[in-house]
Amino acid sequence: MLSFRRAFGAALHRAAGVPIRHPRPVLVLAAAVAIAAATVGWSAQEHMSYRLGDFYSHGSESFQAETELESSKPEGSTATPDLAVITRGRPEGAGRQVARKLARSPAIAQVEQSILASRNGRSSYVLAQLEGGEDQEARAGRVAEELSGPGVVVGGAPLVSHEFAEQIADDLTRAQLIAFPLLLLLGLWVFRSLVAALLPVSLGGFSLLVALGIFRLTTELVPLSVFSLDIALALALGLGVDYSLLMVSRFREGLAAGHSPDQSAAATVQTAGRTVAFSFLVIAASFSSLLVVPVPFVRSIAFGGGLVAIITGLTALVLVPALLVVLGHRVNALAPRSWQRAVDRTARPRESGAWYRTARLATRRPIPVALLSGVALIVLALPVLSMRSTGLDPTSLPPSSGARQFAEKARSEFENPLVGEIDIAIHREARTAAGVWGRVNDLAARTGLGAPFPRAFKHSVALWQVRLSPTSPVFSQESQELVEQLREMRAPISVGGETAAYVDSESVLEQSLPYVIAIIAASSFLFVFLATGSLILPIKVLTMNALSLGAALGAIVFVFQDGRLEGVLDYTSQGALIVTLPMVMAAAAFGLLTDYGLFLLMRVKEERERGLPDRDAVALGLERTGRIITAAALLFCVAVGAFSTSEFLLLKVGAIAIVLTVALDAFVVRPLLVPSLMAILGRWNWWPRKMPQTASPSSGL
Numbered sequence: 001m002l003s004f005r006r007a008f009g010a011a012l013h014r015a016a017g018v019p020i021r022h023p024r025p026v027l028v029l030a031a032a033v034a035i036a037a038a039t040v041g042w043s044a045q046e047h048m049s050y051r052l053g054d055f056y057s058h059g060s061e062s063f064q065a066e067t068e069l070e071s072s073k074p075e076g077s078t079a080t081p082d083l084a085v086i087t088r089g090r091p092e093g094a095g096r097q098v099a100r101k102l103a104r105s106p107a108i109a110q111v112e113q114s115i116l117a118s119r120n121g122r123s124s125y126v127l128a129q130l131e132g133g134e135d136q137e138a139r140a141g142r143v144a145e146e147l148s149g150p151g152v153v154v155g156g157a158p159l160v161s162h163e164f165a166e167q168i169a170d171d172l173t174r175a176q177l178i179a180f181p182l183l184l185l186l187g188l189w190v191f192r193s194l195v196a197a198l199l200p201v202s203l204g205g206f207s208l209l210v211a212l213g214i215f216r217l218t219t220e221l222v223p224l225s226v227f228s229l230d231i232a233l234a235l236a237l238g239l240g241v242d243y244s245l246l247m248v249s250r251f252r253e254g255l256a257a258g259h260s261p262d263q264s265a266a267a268t269v270q271t272a273g274r275t276v277a278f279s280f281l282v283i284a285a286s287f288s289s290l291l292v293v294p295v296p297f298v299r300s301i302a303f304g305g306g307l308v309a310i311i312t313g314l315t316a317l318v319l320v321p322a323l324l325v326v327l328g329h330r331v332n333a334l335a336p337r338s339w340q341r342a343v344d345r346t347a348r349p350r351e352s353g354a355w356y357r358t359a360r361l362a363t364r365r366p367i368p369v370a371l372l373s374g375v376a377l378i379v380l381a382l383p384v385l386s387m388r389s390t391g392l393d394p395t396s397l398p399p400s401s402g403a404r405q406f407a408e409k410a411r412s413e414f415e416n417p418l419v420g421e422i423d424i425a426i427h428r429e430a431r432t433a434a435g436v437w438g439r440v441n442d443l444a445a446r447t448g449l450g451a452p453f454p455r456a457f458k459h460s461v462a463l464w465q466v467r468l469s470p471t472s473p474v475f476s477q478e479s480q481e482l483v484e485q486l487r488e489m490r491a492p493i494s495v496g497g498e499t500a501a502y503v504d505s506e507s508v509l510e511q512s513l514p515y516v517i518a519i520i521a522a523s524s525f526l527f528v529f530l531a532t533g534s535l536i537l538p539i540k541v542l543t544m545n546a547l548s549l550g551a552a553l554g555a556i557v558f559v560f561q562d563g564r565l566e567g568v569l570d571y572t573s574q575g576a577l578i579v580t581l582p583m584v585m586a587a588a589a590f591g592l593l594t595d596y597g598l599f600l601l602m603r604v605k606e607e608r609e610r611g612l613p614d615r616d617a618v619a620l621g622l623e624r625t626g627r628i629i630t631a632a633a634l635l636f637c638v639a640v641g642a643f644s645t646s647e648f649l650l651l652k653v654g655a656i657a658i659v660l661t662v663a664l665d666a667f668v669v670r671p672l673l674v675p676s677l678m679a680i681l682g683r684w685n686w687w688p689r690k691m692p693q694t695a696s697p698s699s700g701l
Contacts, residue, residue, distance in 0.1 A: 041212030060504030065496030088151030095124030155406030204240030228304030280313025286591030355626030
């Protein structure tokens with residue numbers, strides 16, 4: 001263990017040598033890399049995937065059924081409708097008029113002759129098939145624009161994907177417009193210098209540009225979900241703030257102690273740089289745990305999160321030291337004198353600050369503080385016991401979305417509301433297929449769980465497609481039961497569609513969950529152990545992380561699942577959480593919380609190695625890092641919280657969940673629960689490692 005720490009320290013020393021000795025060439029090279037990455041990555045979003053299928057397992061029966069049906073449409077076969085239009089008016093009038101407009105559109109391959117009527121006969125439902133090719137989503141968007149008008153709504157899977165893509169683009173733009181100015185303004189207050197406040201924006205911007213370039217190159221090999229852009233932006237800005245703040249604070253300590261900029265930068269890499277290295281590794285490992293989940297959306301988040309953590313961490317270890325050496329004392333420039341005095345004061349050791357007093361309070365009465373804090377977090381986590389899951393559908397889009405309006409109107413007015421909710425592939429010739437179709441319709445009618453589509457579609461001599469529309473909501477228990485009963489039929493069929501895809505994905509996620517938890521726990525334990533040499537502190541970190549995550553997830557269930565604060569937060573509850581959200585949230589949160597835990601524990605370890613008693617080391621460690629952790633958490637919450645303005649429900653809930661997790665950790669766990677537990681355990685915190693004898697008895701306790 002000691003040899004590992006020495007080797008790790010030597011590697012950091014060598015890594016710091018180049019940017020410290022040759023800062024200007026390093027900065028010039030970084031600028032060139034940023035320009036090249038921007039040139040390659042500017043179009044990354046256009047090449048990323050935004051299909052609904054990205055949220056479902058690609059190794060499942062449902063996906064295989066959909067793939068088979070999609071790929072088996074030879075030229076001249078009867079095409080399967082993938083676009084639908086609802087118009088106010090009867091089929092023979094308004095319906096026929098819409099059908100003629102569709103037939104004239106170059107984006108439409110064919111229009112169904114049969115026009116369905118609503119239950120009251122006052123609305124029409126026209127089905128059509130888009131032209132083939134890779135731009136079906138764009139074609140669907142053009143058709144929706146051509147038909148836009150009062151009483152007309154357009155739906156279908158390609159249009160849903162198109163509107164998802166447009167909404168994500170709008171959300172990304174809005175988040176950037178909110179996050180960058182706020183980060184700069186808050187950075188001025190936190191860093192107390194305009195020059196220093198520009199560092200996290202520079203670091204985050206550089207990391208994001210490099211990530212976009214890599215994303216663009218990766219899309220040439222494998223598809224990536226567009227949602228990985230959201231995690232990339234939030235993490236690049238958030239971690240850029242965290243690492244810049246940690247390293248600038250340590251650099252200022254060196255300057256205040258009378259060291260030269262070169263010496264201060266070298267010491268910064270050896271101390272804060274060590275924390276940054278363990279931090280980005282544990283965050284990357286946490287995101288990488290999601291790679292075991294065979295769902296493209298989840299794997300894209302794993303790739304994007306892990307990649308950005310590594311890029312931002314490595315950039316912080318190379319770019320920030322070079323910038324600090326070049327800036328020197330000017331890192332505190334462009335600030336009022338009162339701020340400069342505050343910077344000098346916080347850069348010097350002291351035992352009188354608010355965080356020092358908070359730690360003394362927590363360590364003086366450790367058992368009551370630990371009990372009260374722990375019980376409060378457990379109470380917040382209780383709603384998790386009633387958590388329900390659902391799939392992704394148009395109701396995740398804002399009420400103004402045409403695809404969402406179509407889904408709601410179709411469900412309320414028509415017997416066969418949506419296109420392709422349950423797709424069934426029949427693998428037999430026409431006569432046998434007709435018999436199987438009859439059995440499927442009988443099952444739907446007997447159970448009352450589904451409404452048969454009025455016709456079947458031929459794909460080949462031995463492959464037919466039929467459809468059922470669930471009579472209950474797509475992801476309800478009743479609709480899932482219909483899928484299960486269809487699959488239990490002794491018939492040559494494969495069941496696909498939205499409900500089946502959700503059933504399969506939920507099963508895959510449940511099977512993957514133990515592996516994800518094991519990887520997250522093992523990687524967090526390993527890196528905390530390597531950083532501290534203790535077997536007790538990793539267990540404590542895992543426990544604290546679980547409490548923070550559980551409390552935040554409980555709050556999310558209480559608000560979003562149960563439909564509270566809908567007006568304040570501008571959303572409509574789905575009565576459940578998107579099925580992939582808790583797992584993605586857990587991976588992201590565990591990495592980030594371990595990151596903040598290392599900020600504190602590494603500094604406490606440093607003070608304890610100097611010979612301070614355990615409680616004094618905790619108090620001084622919290623004093624030196626409390627402001628940094630809180631400020632970093634605040635700025636990170638701003639970077640991620642910008643996505644809470646999203647009109648896309650998944651992004652809104654995910655952003656607020658991460659913000660709550662980080663806030664609870666920064667304002668409850670780190671200042672109260674961690675110091676009190678460390679005071680209770682005393683020297684056992686560091687077991688089996690032997691710490692130096694204390695230099696003097698603890699005072700004030």
